Amino acid sequence: MTINITMAVLLAGLYSVGFYLLMQRSLVRVILGIVILGHGANLFLQGAGGPPGVPPFAGLAAPEVMVDPLPQAMALTAIVITFALTTFLLALAFRSFVLLGHDEVQDDVEDRRVGTTAERNDLVQEAAP
């Protein structure tokens, strides 16, 4: 098997952009990140199926020179499911926008409070007799 550097760089780029957008605060950017990650994943599946070849139509060529049809079928399913997921997430983002007036991911105030010093002081008092 050979390795295709162009496709490897493309995958790295797509996944990096996808991860970066996923870590943003705007929900629309997060959804775009998921879409791009989906593209990357489909490309990954396709790459796992081997190098380009004859499309898998029965009788067109010998099976050995054909592209692996199984990753293609899986990628096809994945494309459609990514679409379903995107639509649903968009609806969620839209709902969040209607209710809150923005589409930002907020920090969890309770979680933040865990790390604050006020409770640490309580703890020191509790431990000291």
Added chain:
Amino acid sequence: MLILIAAHFLVAALLPAVAARWGRAAFVVATLPPAAALVTAVSWSATVLNGAPPTESLSWAPTIGLDLTLRLDPLALLMIVLVSGVGALVFVYYAAYTPPEGIGRHSALLVVFAGSMFGLVTADDVFSLYVFWEFTTVCSFLLVGGLGLTRAARRSATQALLVTGFGGLAMLLGLILLGTAAGTFRISAIVAYPPSGAVVEVAVVLLLVGALTKSAQVPFHPWLPAAMVAPTPVSAYLHAAAMVKAGVYLVARFAPGFADLPAWWIPLVVLGSWTMVLGGVRALREHDLKKLLAFGTVSQLGFLIVLLGVGEHVAAVAGATMVLAHGLFKSALFLAVGVIDKRTGTRDVRELSGLGARWPAFTGFVVLAAASMAGAPPLLGFVGKEAAFEALLGEPFVLAVLVLGSALTVAYSLRFLIGAFGSKPGVSLVDSEKPGAVLAGPVVIPALAGLVLAFAPGVVEPVIAGYASAYPVAEPYGLALWHGFTVPLLLSAVVLGGGYLVHRFATGHPGRLPEALHAQTGYDRVVMALDSVARGVTGRLQAGSVPVYLGVILVVAVVVPGAGLLAGLTPLPRTQWFDSWLQVPLAVAVLVAAGLAVLARRRLTAVLVTGVIGYGIAALFLVDGGPDLALAQFLVESLTLVVFVFVLRRMPTRFTEERRPLTEGRWVKAVVACVAGTFVAVLAVLFSANRDGLPEASVEYIQRAKEDAGASNVVNAIIVDFRAFDTVGEIAVLAVAATGAASLILASQRARRKADR
């Protein structure tokens, strides 16, 4: 035996109801299971001593070889006499002692405890041993903590739970290692054919951590004096007679197999001797009678650990005798403190005066018990101590430490007696009524037993000899009060005289005794450090920010599998720049679009360049030889764009600009994202590099598409025919997503309409 354990738990379940109806009578009912256990065990003693221990087994997970196996051998019999015998006495005493509230809870917990101790000493497989062991830990926590009304009770209960629970987990690990090394989890088999090797040494040390924490040995001992906040009968039972003996029992149980290992006997002898001396010194400084006894218990447990740990015939005889003697005299003394506390309202030696003259008979029995503790003739404690000195004659250094510890024992026994019953100048005489028969009886019986057994050691000797027969007999040793004029007798005299002098010195110079290093501070520090570490880790990891969580997940996803990947890296096969030249411009276009998606300030721009990525991918699919895939991608991408535009219509044109402190995290995010993305690409490269031609399944699909599915397009055949269930699932996902999206959007519209109205 299984039935007896079940009976304990059953009675415990019923006790709260009994207590609610009949009050104190609940303790009478509670006495039944331990009494039955005692009678049954004693009635089997003939079989036990014939060398054929009765065994019962219940397989509760046979497929993975988990059995509940019980075995009644001489050591178990000896422990049952203590656990069930003292238990029954304590329950009777508790009926007269207790205030009316909390009877149901306490009686039920005590019976559960008695059942667990019974199971613990009869268990013959390591897992049952561990389960019963932890049962006793939990019972101790609940009984020490009581209803959790005071901070002292909560602290002490938590300390007891943390220390013994930590030891229990270490013990479990040790037991599993030991069982794996031995190839069996039956304790009797492990001890009979002990495995060897480095793993066994580690396992033994872990096992000892369990024993030393449970039996309150240095440096884990502070939990035991702290646990004295429990009601006195609980202390008498759990923290003198039964639970703290579990560690001693564990040592006694495994010593015949492992006493030769340095990893076994060095820690036991060193820590045991140290504990014996330290406990004695601390007991001389206590004013609270109960705390005095608690440090005395710590000291005596050290003594027992040394005797049973060295693994030698006479030492085993001495250890087993002392286990019995200690259980008898210490429970009697604790219960006597309970009587004093209940009648006079104080346990402080500085406030008690003149009790001996008011309660002469009661005092007499307590003196018997205390004298047995001090090792004075003619009591069982003396018999045991003689045997101990005899056993260790060959080890002068250990013997010297034990003589010192015994002298301290004599000193604090005197301090106890004089403190509790003596008349002190300048202290007003305590005036209180005499204890009744129910309160005094449980003190009298074990105190008298210590006297009777000293004159007739033959009653228990077969059991003790039965345990000690696990060791080779150099020369037979018989328990007796009188062996003639021997070195041990001389040592006993030295101990008694020395103890008297130490006591005189200690009372004369109360400040002169060294204040021992406080292990309690060590415990507090460790707990505080744990707390602050937990707080620091939680505060940093649980920052409450989704981007931080995602970053942490990505880093972990890269580091953990990445390390494994690096470990198994093979040289890469042939590389090439591209498979088809068309891939290069398409890849460049997609990458540029991806970069623009990151930089875009307007929502619509970002969505449109993402669409460009999608179309570029579709074109790449076409190049790769997947026309169906390319078609689906084109259609879906167009649909996605339409949906995005519908939603973005209602949102602001631009993204909200990030606030100042957040922009600084941008570089961290970019680096994490790039590392994770590169990692995925490397994964993909390695994955495709290890692929070798079409897999068999795909070849089959291609060959069968025509005849089996009647289709020439293999991908279509797979989707609608070979893997049709996948497609059904996919349709279900679409339906669910569509329903969800529709309901969310409709809800918004309804809300808006309501607002307009």
